[in-house]
Structures are given as structure tokens and as C-alpha cells.
Amino acid sequence: MIDKKIMELIFSDPETDLTAEERLKLQDYLAADPDAAKFYTEWQNVKAEFDREKLNMVDVDLKQAILERINMEKYVKKEVQPGIKLTVSFWRRPAFRFAFVFILGVFTGILLFSFLKVDFSGKKLPTQDMKGTLYDSRSYNDMKVADNILYDSPLARAVFAVRYSTKVVEIRIDLSSLYPIKTTIEFDFNNFECLNVQNVLVNDQTTCSAAANFVQINNVGDNKFIIQLYNKNSLQHNIDFKIFQNDMPLYQNSVVVNKE
Amino acid sequence: MITKDDNELVYEVIHGSISSFEVLIERYQKTIFNIVIRMVNDEETARDLTQDIFIKVFEKMGSFNFNYKFFSWIYRITANVTINYLKSQQKFESLTKVEKLGCFEKPEVDKEERSRKLRLGLRNISADYRLLVLLKYFFGLSYEEMAEVLEIPEKKVKSRLFSAREKLKEELLKNDFFNYDR
Numbered sequence: 001m002i003d004k005k006i007m008e009l010i011f012s013d014p015e016t017d018l019t020a021e022e023r024l025k026l027q028d029y030l031a032a033d034p035d036a037a038k039f040y041t042e043w044q045n046v047k048a049e050f051d052r053e054k055l056n057m058v059d060v061d062l063k064q065a066i067l068e069r070i071n072m073e074k075y076v077k078k079e080v081q082p083g084i085k086l087t088v089s090f091w092r093r094p095a096f097r098f099a100f101v102f103i104l105g106v107f108t109g110i111l112l113f114s115f116l117k118v119d120f121s122g123k124k125l126p127t128q129d130m131k132g133t134l135y136d137s138r139s140y141n142d143m144k145v146a147d148n149i150l151y152d153s154p155l156a157r158a159v160f161a162v163r164y165s166t167k168v169v170e171i172r173i174d175l176s177s178l179y180p181i182k183t184t185i186e187f188d189f190n191n192f193e194c195l196n197v198q199n200v201l202v203n204d205q206t207t208c209s210a211a212a213n214f215v216q217i218n219n220v221g222d223n224k225f226i227i228q229l230y231n232k233n234s235l236q237h238n239i240d241f242k243i244f245q246n247d248m249p250l251y252q253n254s255v256v257v258n259k260e
Numbered sequence: 261m262i263t264k265d266d267n268e269l270v271y272e273v274i275h276g277s278i279s280s281f282e283v284l285i286e287r288y289q290k291t292i293f294n295i296v297i298r299m300v301n302d303e304e305t306a307r308d309l310t311q312d313i314f315i316k317v318f319e320k321m322g323s324f325n326f327n328y329k330f331f332s333w334i335y336r337i338t339a340n341v342t343i344n345y346l347k348s349q350q351k352f353e354s355l356t357k358v359e360k361l362g363c364f365e366k367p368e369v370d371k372e373e374r375s376r377k378l379r380l381g382l383r384n385i386s387a388d389y390r391l392l393v394l395l396k397y398f399f400g401l402s403y404e405e406m407a408e409v410l411e412i413p414e415k416k417v418k419s420r421l422f423s424a425r426e427k428l429k430e431e432l433l434k435n436d437f438f439n440y441d442r
Contacts, residue, residue, distance in 0.1 A: 007426070008422060011422060016402070017403075039429075043429075045374075045438075046378065047397060049374055050378070050398055053298075053375070053378070053398060056375075057290060057294050058290075058293065058294055058303075059290060060289055060290060062285070062289050062293065062310055062311055063282060063285045063286060063289065065307075066285055066289075066311050066314045066315065067281075067282065067285075069311055069315055070315060070318055
């Protein structure tokens, strides 16, 4: 068995692959190992055989055949290309892509609107169906009038316009007082719930707060509010309006909603 | 007449000169055919594959990197085409093909057997090893050039070539190449 390192040296070309030192090393190995020396000679024979094979190079002339094939392929390409283009490029046409995106967009839109249940018929929804806190001033005109009450004295002036639908009670309040007054709108929380207090025209000395069963306005000067209550059921209920000055009652009245 | 170098001819081919491509064919067809025939051991196949290689060269000429040598590029294409062919044909290969080789000139009678055994030995090692041995001993490429052709580091070329030679040695031993009495 010849050592791998010696084999590497034997396989190498002494003229080009080996340094002078490696050549000397190889000579030493070959002198010391008869098997290595024998294989070295045999490998030289293999290389010589390769050299003889080089002289045995087969001559060939394929130029014409190659050129003909190239020309033929070019010709075929020219003939075939338009046909291929028609079928292949159809899907790649920008117009097709835009159309595809457009149709996809329309389809997605239809799907989305069908989920949102948007009514394109132009019909006006009945005010009674109005829900939640969405304020639509037009709905007020469609509401049923519960009452319009007025308090007018040298100390204060108050107007309470109360309207209602099956879901909402809207109270429009105009307050006017030279000195501070306290106005409360009281209701049963089992029947009503304050949804929204809108400061229509309110000065910075006036405050308004809402609780589960009342809304309180501390008023100075001229102010306007809109208060919306959630009408929890269709039974008749009272909403009480009170006006105080220095905790002394000035005025008290009630309005009945859900009369019809 | 001034002889144009390969890269000049490639440049001209890219710019539409078929005659420059003809020059390249004339320059390389013999070498390529002789690599291929020693790889596939069949003259007809070698002719077809050589044509395929030149057509591939023509088609890919536009992507040729002028920083490289044309010969290493065409050798690389040759290596890929022949090895792919051999891989696809592997199951159909048989040793009898070696015996069919009729394209080589008949060597002298006392050397004919040695030549046949060498070809048989080459034929029996893997295509990758065969290519390495041919590039080194038949076409005399340096390790550096082989690395460029095969797109692998020079160090790897050396280690693979060592293994290839070991395999060839085993095959030649099997065929009594070394014990041939001259």
C-alpha cells in the first residue's frame, strides 16, 4: 500500500506541479519504496498513453450542420412566435390585467356592500328606527311632540321642547339667566338612559353633567342644549324638569312621553 | 491576415456576425468533439452533442462574461451538456459500446490493447472523474484553468483529480493495464 502523500507526488506532474524540494522528496521515496517506484513507472506509462491518444484526435467538420440547425431554429422561431404570442400573451396583456383587477374590485365592492346592507333605493328610514347616539337633526322633525314647556320669570327663562320616537327622546333646551341657576332633567333609569348631551351654544361658565337618572345643567347666561335619551320601552313615562336658584326651587314640571 | 482572439469573435457574433461564429466553430469543433467522444464513447452521439453544444453557445453568447476566457466557457458548456447526457443515459449504458468505437485510428498492433484498456478504464469511472482526467491529461489544462471551467476552487480540483486518478488506477489494475507485457 503506497502512502497517500507519495501517491499525490507520483500523480503530480514533476515539471509543473512540484517544487524542487518536492521533486527531491519524491526521488527519495521512490528510492526507498520499490512498490512506489514501480507504480511511478506505470503511471508514467498511463500518461504516455494519454499523450498517444492526443495524437489520435479525431478530425470532424460539423460547421455546416451546426449553422443549418441554427438557421432552422431561427426560421422555426419566426414562424412559431406569432402563434405562441397570441395564446401566451393574452393573459399577460395589460388590458386583461386591468380588466381582471377591475372585475375583482367590483366583485369585492358588491360583496362588501351586501355585508353592510347599504340601501340604494333612496327611501328614507322611519325615524323610529333610529338607534344609538347617531345624531341626525332631520329625525327631530319626524318625532312625535310630547310637549313644549316654557318658564319665564325675571330670574330665568327656560324652554324645554320634548319629542320622542320609539327609541329616542330628544329634549331641546334654551336656558337664560343672569345669575346661576341649576336645571335638572330627571327620569327613571329603568325607562330611559342618557345617550348624548350636545352643547349647541354654551358659554364657559355653564356646565352640564349626566348621571343614570338625571342630567344637570348649571347655567349662567344664554345657553342651548340638546339631550337625547334612549327610550327603553313604549310605555308612558314622565320626565321631570326642575329649576333651582341657590337650592331654592323656582320651577318644576313634567312631560309625558310615549303617549301614543 | 490578423487572427482575431476568441473574445473579439464573440463580440462580433453578439453584434450579428455569423462568419465570426463560423471561425469559432472551426477553431473549437475538433477539441469539443474529441472531449465529447471520449466522454460518451459513441461517434454519432458525440456529433449530435457537439452540435448541441455549439447551438447552446450561440444562444447564450449574449450572456458571455468578457472577463473570462472563451475556451473555459465553452468547455464548461461541454462539461454540462455531456454530463447531463450521460446522467440521462446512465441506465442504458453498457460496456459493449466501448468495443464499438470505430472512430479512432487503429494504433499500432502492440499498442492497440493498451489504448483499448485505457479507454475502458476511463469509461468505467464516473463521468465527473472522466471529465477531470480528460481535461488534465488529454487537453493539458492547468489546475487554475480546470477550476475556471468547472467553477470550483482549485483546491477542490486537486482533491477531486486525486480521487479520479485513484479510481482510474483501480480500473486499470482490474484491466491488467499495468501488467501488459510489451
